[in-house]
Amino acid sequence: MGWISSLPGWARWALYAAIGIFVLSLVQTLTGETTELTSVGTSQAMLRWGVPILLAGLGGLFSERAGVINIGLEGMMILGMWFGAWGAINYGGWVGLVVGVMGGVLGALIHAIATINFGVDHIISGVAINIIGPAGARYLSSEIFSGYDGGSITQSPRVPGVGKFDMPFLAGGDVFGWQSPDLLGTIGELEIFFLSDVANLTRGLMSQVAPSTMVAVALVPISWYVLWKTRFGLRLRICGEAPKQGEAQGINVYLYKYYGVLLSGALAGLGGAFIASPELGGIYLEGQVNNRGFIGLAALIFGNYRPAGILMGAMLFAYPFGLGLRDINETASHTLLLVTAVAMAAIALWATSKGRRLDMVVAAVMAGLCAAWYFLSDTVPDWWVNILPFVIVLLVLFFNAQRLRVPAADGEPYRRGE
Amino acid sequence: MTQGNDSPADGSPTINQPAIELSGITKTFPGVVANDDVSMTVAQGEIHAICGENGAGKSTLMKILYGMQSADEGTMRVFGDRVDFKSPTDAIDLGIGMVHQHFMLADQLTVLENVVLGAEPTKSGGRIDFEAAKAHLQEVSESYGLDVDPDDLVETLGVGERQRVEIIKVLYRGAKILILDEPTAVLVPQEVEELFRNMRELKADGATILFIDHKLEEVLEIADSITVLRHGKTVATLPNEGVTASDLAELMVGSELPSPEITESTVTDTVTLEVRNLTVGGGGDRPAVDDVSLKVHAGEIVGIAGVEGNGQSELVNAIVGTVSPSEGSVFLSGEDITRRNVRTRRESGIAYVPEDRHHEGLLLSAPLWENAALGHQTKPPYARGFFIDRAGAREHTETIRAGFDVRTPNIDVSAQTLSGGNQQKLILGRELTSNPKLLVAAHPTRGIDIGAQAAVWDEMRQARKDGLATLLISADLDELIGLSDTIVVMFRGGVVATLDPSDVTPRTLGAYMTGAAIESDDRTDDLKGTP
Ligand SMILES: Nc1ncnc2c1ncn2[C@@H]1O[C@H](COP(=O)(O)OP(=O)(O)OP(=O)(O)O)[C@@H](O)[C@H]1O
Ligand SMILES: [Mg+2]
Numbered sequence: 001m002g003w004i005s006s007l008p009g010w011a012r013w014a015l016y017a018a019i020g021i022f023v024l025s026l027v028q029t030l031t032g033e034t035t036e037l038t039s040v041g042t043s044q045a046m047l048r049w050g051v052p053i054l055l056a057g058l059g060g061l062f063s064e065r066a067g068v069i070n071i072g073l074e075g076m077m078i079l080g081m082w083f084g085a086w087g088a089i090n091y092g093g094w095v096g097l098v099v100g101v102m103g104g105v106l107g108a109l110i111h112a113i114a115t116i117n118f119g120v121d122h123i124i125s126g127v128a129i130n131i132i133g134p135a136g137a138r139y140l141s142s143e144i145f146s147g148y149d150g151g152s153i154t155q156s157p158r159v160p161g162v163g164k165f166d167m168p169f170l171a172g173g174d175v176f177g178w179q180s181p182d183l184l185g186t187i188g189e190l191e192i193f194f195l196s197d198v199a200n201l202t203r204g205l206m207s208q209v210a211p212s213t214m215v216a217v218a219l220v221p222i223s224w225y226v227l228w229k230t231r232f233g234l235r236l237r238i239c240g241e242a243p244k245q246g247e248a249q250g251i252n253v254y255l256y257k258y259y260g261v262l263l264s265g266a267l268a269g270l271g272g273a274f275i276a277s278p279e280l281g282g283i284y285l286e287g288q289v290n291n292r293g294f295i296g297l298a299a300l301i302f303g304n305y306r307p308a309g310i311l312m313g314a315m316l317f318a319y320p321f322g323l324g325l326r327d328i329n330e331t332a333s334h335t336l337l338l339v340t341a342v343a344m345a346a347i348a349l350w351a352t353s354k355g356r357r358l359d360m361v362v363a364a365v366m367a368g369l370c371a372a373w374y375f376l377s378d379t380v381p382d383w384w385v386n387i388l389p390f391v392i393v394l395l396v397l398f399f400n401a402q403r404l405r406v407p408a409a410d411g412e413p414y415r416r417g418e
Numbered sequence: 419m420t421q422g423n424d425s426p427a428d429g430s431p432t433i434n435q436p437a438i439e440l441s442g443i444t445k446t447f448p449g450v451v452a453n454d455d456v457s458m459t460v461a462q463g464e465i466h467a468i469c470g471e472n473g474a475g476k477s478t479l480m481k482i483l484y485g486m487q488s489a490d491e492g493t494m495r496v497f498g499d500r501v502d503f504k505s506p507t508d509a510i511d512l513g514i515g516m517v518h519q520h521f522m523l524a525d526q527l528t529v530l531e532n533v534v535l536g537a538e539p540t541k542s543g544g545r546i547d548f549e550a551a552k553a554h555l556q557e558v559s560e561s562y563g564l565d566v567d568p569d570d571l572v573e574t575l576g577v578g579e580r581q582r583v584e585i586i587k588v589l590y591r592g593a594k595i596l597i598l599d600e601p602t603a604v605l606v607p608q609e610v611e612e613l614f615r616n617m618r619e620l621k622a623d624g625a626t627i628l629f630i631d632h633k634l635e636e637v638l639e640i641a642d643s644i645t646v647l648r649h650g651k652t653v654a655t656l657p658n659e660g661v662t663a664s665d666l667a668e669l670m671v672g673s674e675l676p677s678p679e680i681t682e683s684t685v686t687d688t689v690t691l692e693v694r695n696l697t698v699g700g701g702g703d704r705p706a707v708d709d710v711s712l713k714v715h716a717g718e719i720v721g722i723a724g725v726e727g728n729g730q731s732e733l734v735n736a737i738v739g740t741v742s743p744s745e746g747s748v749f750l751s752g753e754d755i756t757r758r759n760v761r762t763r764r765e766s767g768i769a770y771v772p773e774d775r776h777h778e779g780l781l782l783s784a785p786l787w788e789n790a791a792l793g794h795q796t797k798p799p800y801a802r803g804f805f806i807d808r809a810g811a812r813e814h815t816e817t818i819r820a821g822f823d824v825r826t827p828n829i830d831v832s833a834q835t836l837s838g839g840n841q842q843k844l845i846l847g848r849e850l851t852s853n854p855k856l857l858v859a860a861h862p863t864r865g866i867d868i869g870a871q872a873a874v875w876d877e878m879r880q881a882r883k884d885g886l887a888t889l890l891i892s893a894d895l896d897e898l899i900g901l902s903d904t905i906v907v908m909f910r911g912g913v914v915a916t917l918d919p920s921d922v923t924p925r926t927l928g929a930y931m932t933g934a935a936i937e938s939d940d941r942t943d944d945l946k947g948t949p
Binding site for chain 2: 229230231232234235237238241242244245246247248249250251252405407408413417
């Protein structure tokens with residue numbers, strides 16, 4: 001298996017994704033209970049759910065690579081959601097996103113001043129932001145949204161979006177009024193094992209998507225490029241790995257930590273604004289961020305502090321949510337139990353090959369439990385898909401903790417000249 | 419930055435202008451005067467050594483010259499111009515580069531990234547031109563014979579290689595004035611020779627070098643002139659002519675050095691540590707430690723000689739329990755401890771002086787008294803039952819401070835405020851006063867001044883007399899030969915020779931360490947293992 005680790009990150013993740021889809025289509029075909037596991041609709045829902053998680057994860061990436069732990073992402077997203085809604089209602093969808101970014105930056109500024117200038121513990125400051133964010137948003141709503149038609153202290157009127165489009169050629173979008181062929185749709189309808197499933201899931205990422213979603217996904221390679229290929233990125237990363245060493249080579253560590261935290265807030269704010277946009281909620285509603293900031297952090301850890309991994313983590317966590325939305329008769333979630341059992345069995349085999357006995361036992365027991373649950377029931381309660389993302393995070397931490405590479409000086413206080 | 423020139427000359431560097439002129443530099447930290455009215459002049463193109471006891475203020479002075487710390491008082495001139503540095507950037511701009519006492523490298527970055535940081539060649543859009551950077555790095559490394567692979571992660575490098583990366587980092591920016599803070603402390607003799615060759619080459623190219631060193635023979639070998647600091651003050655600046663090591667020592671500590679006493683053997687029959695057929699790593703790669711067996715008796719010091727990276731660190735880690743061996747076992751007083759965790763091993767009487775004091779020895783931001791308890795936190799005087807005994811711990815820390823001459827204003831300051839040598843003395847004090855059965859000491863006197871070194875050696879001899887078994891790893895061959903009862907040479911993970919220190923010289927030992935003596939010496943096989 002050495003060749004896998006020699007692949008570049010994106011290729012490795014693409015391979016893992018392909019294996020995952022293969023398992024999904026295999027189980028789906030064999031059980032014949034549902035077709036939702038690999039439908040276009042599920043994939044669309046997953047993407048919409050995953051984008052805020054992705055943006056939060058990328059936000060965490062910039063902050064923690066600069067050495068500042070940011071558990072305040074949640075609060076920053078809430079501010080982003082409020083400001084995004086306000087901006088969009090007053091000035092239109094695109095402006096809303098920009099104003100949302102500024103809302104997130106506002107929260108980040110507090111975090112930056114507290115942690116970088118005053119040396120406040122990063123966790124404490126983050127918790128404070130998570131308290132200030134919702135409180136501030138509620139106050140602003142009572143002052144502003146309450147006065148709007150259809151608004152109240154906990155919600156805003158409808159928020160306009162930025163439109164949707166289909167990708168030409170691949171998903172049948174039109175080019176200057178001409179309707180292009182729908183390549184993936186055609187393959188999807190052929191119902192070829194695995195191939196059609198891949199086509200459906202891919203088509204879901206390309207049909208009826210908002211341009212803002214495209215921007216969010218494009219931020220993945222952009223983040224990678226900025227952090228690993230530019231001078232800015234190298235200087236930012238040294239602040240998370242070895243700030244003293246950076247200082248000794250003439251880097252202004254404070255400045256780059258500021259950049260990291262503010263960019264983090266900007267991305268979280270964008271994620272918040274996205275939640276308020278019609279892609280998800282379509283209004284500002286209190287509590288709508290619903291822990292996505294924390295799930296974003298989980299995606300960051302899952303992705304081992306790298307952008308491609310964060311994307312995969314965000315989509316993996318969003319998949320059960322997306323599926324839950326589509327799953328009217330609960331057969332799909334039921335089938336997902338069996339998929340989980342297969343995945344755990346695979347982990348058990350992997351652990352055996354590595355000689356990790358405890359891991360093997362835990363994975364095997366969980367595989368057994370999931371399989372038993374599957375065969376002894378016809379449906380599952382809907383909390384199952386809702387807790388699955390959190391279960392995945394725990395599993396990743398359990399099975400993969402030794403391989404995680406946290407930036408070496410993440411969370412450490414820094415003072416110049418000490 | 420440069421604040422113009424208040425001397426009559428036009429400011430352009432001329433040959434007779436000194437490279438550096440410091441006058442009246444004073445720097446105080448809470449409770450300590452690190453530099454007290456220091457003045458010195460360094461001529462262009464010379465190698466200038468700075469000597470002094472631990473805590474004399476050498477590193478502080480160099481950091482001021484590099485813009486990392488600012489002086490409270492005094493003036494600095496570089497090539498005749500008055501300067502006032504706000505940050506290292508200002509110093510770097512004037513061509514000053516510094517290699518720090520404790521390495522300044524980011525472990526998870528590549529050599530190339532570490533080197534270019536702060537001086538990155540860029541293309542449009544802030545993109546780093548890695549090709550150009552690599553070419554320049556290779557040019558520098560070839561012209562000085564400093565061999566490194568730019569794509570290696572720094573964490574995979576040994577100390578010698580790290581040292582080279584540090585020097586390349588400075589040369590990469592075209593530094594004209596190099597500051598090297600104890601560059602030889604972590605090097606084995608062959609590497610020191612190589613470093614000195616590089617330094618002479620740099621000097622021939624017109625560079626000015628300031629360097630700090632505690633080994634006086636090395637200073638006398640390479641330096642053109644020598645400045646001695648004591649208690650933050652300049653005692654003297656001398657040209658390196660007709661000066662002897664004892665002259666220097668007397669200037670440094672103010673009195674003559676105690677000469678080490680001759681001691682007789684105290685080796686007993688009780689085996690304290692036994693390592694049996696120990697192998698670490700392997701499985702595809704060459705094992706880091708390859709089937710090593712050795713015994714250390716109570717009252718015995720066994721020295722391990724070897725060029726860095728031949729398995730010594732891994733052997734030590736397997737004994738203290740931070741790595742688990744793939745084969746073989748470790749016995750302490752006859753008990754098999756191979757499967758025990760680090761804490762139970764420490765509790766059963768293993769004292770440990772790690773090779774890297776910053777990574778494994780100290781919590782840099784914790785106060786001294788907490789650091790003194792580190793590794794012994796479950797036992798009196800540091801603990802009473804389940805609880806930390808604050809008063810007891812503090813009292814014991816004071817004992818260590820007095821007994822090992824740890825220079826500090828009080829025991830509540832954080833460990834990072836101690837000078838490098840004083841950090842080392844704190845660790846030694848902590849380990850030697852813990853009543854151990856076995857002491858595993860990696861480079862115990864690294865970075866310690868000659869006076870304190872003699873004192874540490876005395877402590878170790880005294881402990882040996884009281885029945886302590888010691889496993890000593892050192893790059894300092896004189897220390898190995900002078901202290902050990904038996905010397906074991908490690909090469910490529912295996913024990914290649916077991917020698918009696920009374921009939922080896924540093925030269926012959928060096929030959930064994932590089933593997934040169936093995937082919938020519940067929941007695942080696944008989945000597946393999948322990949007597
Ligand atoms: N950041 C700091 N805060 C407080 N005190 C400090 C700090 N840095 C150095 N000191 C104190 O200043 C004095 C001089 O320290 P310095 O590191 O210059 O010594 P040194 O001559 O380099 O010693 P060594 O040979 O042990 O490296 C010491 O007493 C040390 O405790
Ligand atoms: Mg020093």
